[in-house]
Amino acid sequence: PTPDFRFRVDATDGQARTGAITMPRGVVRTPAFMPVGTAATVKAMYADQVRELGADIVLGNTYHLMLRPGAERMARLGGLHHFMRWDGPILTDSGGFQVMSLSALRKLDADGVTFRSHIDGTAHRMSPERSIEIQGLLGSDIQMQLDECVRLPAPPEAIEKAMRLSLRWAERCRTAFGEQPGKAMFGIVQGGDVPDLRVASARALVDLDLKGYAIGGLAVGEPQAVMLAMIETVEPHLPAHKPRYLMGVGTPDDLLRSVERGVDMFDCVMPTRAGRHGLAYTRHGRINLRNARHAEDTRPLDEASACPAARDYSRAYLHHLVRSDEILGMMLLTWNNLAYYQDLMAGMRAAIREGRFLTFAAETRAGWERA
Numbered sequence: 001p002t003p004d005f006r007f008r009v010d011a012t013d014g015q016a017r018t019g020a021i022t023m024p025r026g027v028v029r030t031p032a033f034m035p036v037g038t039a040a041t042v043k044a045m046y047a048d049q050v051r052e053l054g055a056d057i058v059l060g061n062t063y064h065l066m067l068r069p070g071a072e073r074m075a076r077l078g079g080l081h082h083f084m085r086w087d088g089p090i091l092t093d094s095g096g097f098q099v100m101s102l103s104a105l106r107k108l109d110a111d112g113v114t115f116r117s118h119i120d121g122t123a124h125r126m127s128p129e130r131s132i133e134i135q136g137l138l139g140s141d142i143q144m145q146l147d148e149c150v151r152l153p154a155p156p157e158a159i160e161k162a163m164r165l166s167l168r169w170a171e172r173c174r175t176a177f178g179e180q181p182g183k184a185m186f187g188i189v190q191g192g193d194v195p196d197l198r199v200a201s202a203r204a205l206v207d208l209d210l211k212g213y214a215i216g217g218l219a220v221g222e223p224q225a226v227m228l229a230m231i232e233t234v235e236p237h238l239p240a241h242k243p244r245y246l247m248g249v250g251t252p253d254d255l256l257r258s259v260e261r262g263v264d265m266f267d268c269v270m271p272t273r274a275g276r277h278g279l280a281y282t283r284h285g286r287i288n289l290r291n292a293r294h295a296e297d298t299r300p301l302d303e304a305s306a307c308p309a310a311r312d313y314s315r316a317y318l319h320h321l322v323r324s325d326e327i328l329g330m331m332l333l334t335w336n337n338l339a340y341y342q343d344l345m346a347g348m349r350a351a352i353r354e355g356r357f358l359t360f361a362a363e364t365r366a367g368w369e370r371a
């Protein structure tokens with residue numbers, strides 16, 4: 001690991017790229033999938049298991065951690081890495097999206113957002129500066145700017161207003177972040193589903209010379225085609241030598257199609273949340289273990305997997321655990337799903353290196369038909 005934050009592209013295959021981000025806390029192989037660790041835990045997983053299944057970096061949430069246990073308290077306790085026993089890099093979201101999607105009674109102004117906690121109703125204030133301060137107190141390695149996320153569909157004027165506010169907040173976050181060797185602050189491209197606004201946002205953020213660029217305001221219920229069109233609109237305006245991070249994405253198919261279009265980093269609650277609801281992602285496709293057809297199926301989810309949850313337990317047993325609402329069912333399916341996501345990312349990285357990405361994607365999709 002190096003004293004600074006560095007991104008390198010090792011190989012490309014069309015728009016797809018594979019490489020690595022090196023930081024003092026470790027190396028992140030790209031394309032990378034970041035398991036979501038919202039409340040200082042990747043739900044139902046030990047940190048060691050998350051590492052063993054191949055994740056190099058996890059995501060934490062400013063919004064949740066500032067409410068509980070509190071940013072200053074987390075700092076007193078030694079920071080998020082020590083607290084949750086994860087010694088690799090951590091990326092933290094800024095709270096912009098969570099305030100809009102989780103908090104009650106929020107009031108947004110040019111200076112920030114005032115909101116009430118969804119946990120206990122207490123009032124809180126988040127400004128660009130406070131978001132960066134909190135992410136610093138948590139010990140975050142990659143910090144996200146505070147942005148304003150509009151829910152789609154929305155009138156173009158509202159989308160433009162939010163995009164311009166987010167740009168002003170990006171500048172304030174960059175000033176507040178200052179120079180922190182080994183750490184990074186990423187901007188977030190906004191602009192909804194309006195191509196011209198997306199391009200204007202991307203170009204203005206690139207002028208700020210940030211260390212990485214997220215594409216935000218997507219994966220909020222829009223059709224996959226719209227999401228892919230926005231990536232294609234923005235990608236040519238982002239520097240090739242800096243990471244691109246698509247926030248909140250996605251299904252295995254979303255990942256394949258987004259990597260194909262030049263995205264390097266992802267986070268999504270899909271594999272962990274689906275696991276808790278009895279859904280297994282496998283190379284044969286998605287399997288709902290609650291379904292009675294599994295009641296006497298002695299096969300494992302995937303006998304070829306290196307993950308014990310996929311290889312060593314019968315579908316009948318997993319079906320029983322899910323039907324019985326047993327905690328072990330959530331644990332094993334979360335483990336399986338995260339392992340499958342990491343295997344998919346590793347497969348993409350190898351395929352890009354060997355110049356066979358499109359073949360890999362086609363073969364992967366073909367495998368899903370046999371769930």
Ligand SMILES: CNc1nc2cc3c(cc2[nH]1)N=C(N)NC3
Pocket residue numbers: 093094095096097098144145147149188215216217218219220247248249
């Ligand atoms: C689940 N979909 C999703 N879209 C997102 C979009 C954003 C985000 C988180 C998301 N999650 N965080 C931000 N700070 N801004 C944009």
